[in-house]
Amino acid sequence: MEPILLYGIPAGSSMGLVAAFERVGQPYRLCRVDMLAEMKNDAYASINGRQETPVLITDQGKVLTETMAIAAWLEARDTQRRISFDPRSPEADRMHQLMAFVNTGFTAAFTPLWAAYEMESAEPVLLATLRDFGRKAVTERHDRLEAMIADTDFLVGDRLTLADTTLIGVARWAGFHQAVDATSYPKLAALRGRIEADPAVRYAQAIEDGEKLAGSGACLGHVPLAEGIERFAA
Numbered sequence: 001m002e003p004i005l006l007y008g009i010p011a012g013s014s015m016g017l018v019a020a021f022e023r024v025g026q027p028y029r030l031c032r033v034d035m036l037a038e039m040k041n042d043a044y045a046s047i048n049g050r051q052e053t054p055v056l057i058t059d060q061g062k063v064l065t066e067t068m069a070i071a072a073w074l075e076a077r078d079t080q081r082r083i084s085f086d087p088r089s090p091e092a093d094r095m096h097q098l099m100a101f102v103n104t105g106f107t108a109a110f111t112p113l114w115a116a117y118e119m120e121s122a123e124p125v126l127l128a129t130l131r132d133f134g135r136k137a138v139t140e141r142h143d144r145l146e147a148m149i150a151d152t153d154f155l156v157g158d159r160l161t162l163a164d165t166t167l168i169g170v171a172r173w174a175g176f177h178q179a180v181d182a183t184s185y186p187k188l189a190a191l192r193g194r195i196e197a198d199p200a201v202r203y204a205q206a207i208e209d210g211e212k213l214a215g216s217g218a219c220l221g222h223v224p225l226a227e228g229i230e231r232f233a234a
């Protein structure tokens with residue numbers, strides 16, 4: 001069977017993994033998960049106990065969660081190195097370093113902002129505290145990321161890699177939460193522009209928006225969430 005990637009809307013970090021699968025170009029299917037309506041229930045918990053996206057159903061029909069694990073699964077199969085590097089190369093080391101930075105501290109910095117967003121009826125003082133703390137954390141991580149961006153077209157070298165796809169689904173959250181002034185981060189702004197212009201990323205964005213671009217042809221279509229859960233949940 002083809003692997004199936006469960007991706008989350010709205011604005012899930014998993015958009016980057018859709019782009020990665022598209023760029024690798026091997027047959028895959030998608031499964032759309034409305035995170036606000038379809039995730040916080042027992043049925044979804046039976047496929048991911050942490051009730052999060054992304055989830056990968058591998059070609060062996062096994063459930064694999066966590067962005068980094070799914071990216072590693074894809075990297076191991078990217079034998080043509082369309083989105084990765086030789087595992088023993090310095091470029092692979094730097095790619096893993098940036099992926100880890102983005103998937104840990106950079107992503108986690110948004111947690112207070114998401115908490116405040118999902119908690120609209122809470123005490124105003126608590127909301128203000130969460131937003132203030134979140135904006136400071138996001139700013140600090142943006143400062144660090146800006147300093148880590150090298151003088152290359154993409155995060156590692158001059159082509160799209162898993163480091164860029166790990167970043168792109170999360171980087172847009174800063175605008176959503178109005179957490180930072182994008183003009184303060186010119187290297188990141190330019191990098192995001194290049195990543196977002198990549199055909200695989202444009203394809204993934206269109207999928208998220210409910211549109212369909214021609215794409216590489218590797219995507220064999222969507223599997224309904226109920227079917228994915230029924231067939232593959234533990």
Ligand SMILES: N[C@@H](CCC(=O)N[C@@H](CS)C(=O)NCC(=O)O)C(=O)O
Binds near residue numbers: 013053
């Ligand atoms: N550690 C997980 C985190 C995944 C994660 O935070 N997913 C978000 C969407 S981008 C989610 O499902 N949030 C819903 C929630 O926590 O309620 C990973 O890297 O895959």
